[in-house]
Amino acid sequence: MSGGGTEPQRRYAAGTVVWRRIPPWHFPKKQGQTRPNSPAFDDDPDGPMSVSIAPPGRDPAELLVGHDGFALVELSIEDLQAAGQTLVPAPTAEDPHHAEVIGDKAKAKRTLAKAARWVVPPPG
Numbered sequence: 784m785s786g787g788g789t790e791p792q793r794r795y796a797a798g799t800v801v802w803r804r805i806p807p808w809h810f811p812k813k814q815g816q817t818r819p820n821s822p823a824f825d826d827d828p829d830g831p832m833s834v835s836i837a838p839p840g841r842d843p844a845e846l847l848v849g850h851d852g853f854a855l856v857e858l859s860i861e862d863l864q865a866a867g868q869t870l871v872p873a874p875t876a877e878d879p880h881h882a883e884v885i886g887d888k889a890k891a892k893r894t895l896a897k898a899a900r901w902v903v904p905p906p907g
Contacts, residue, residue, distance in 0.1 A: 801834035824892035831883040856899035866891035
């Protein structure tokens with residue numbers, strides 16, 4: 784764990800993109816559903832929702848190493864802000880681009896699920 788987003792909040796440029804890994808149990812299940820399930824955007828069991836900032840040129844495959852069968856979505860800083868969420872840097876030894884998404888997820892997770900765009904879609 785990174786320490787709960789203890790670094791001061793910073794401003795992110797318009798269009799900043801974050802990636803979130805989506806495990807198979809949050810893949811679309813309903814007929815015609817194309818987005819991840821809303822619970823994929825809830826806080827993690829051990830802290831705030833975890834994401835990784837996606838600077839230009841970064842290979843999305845690096846975020847899926849060791850997470851076989853997972854997919855990857857992207858959200859923009861504007862998507863997070865529209866859902867009332869705050870992005871806080873929380874780098875880890877494994878991921879210097881790691882960040883946490885702080886805010887009440889009760890309604891936000893559905894908004895985030897609708898805004899999510901597949902970077903690496905589910906297999907099949």
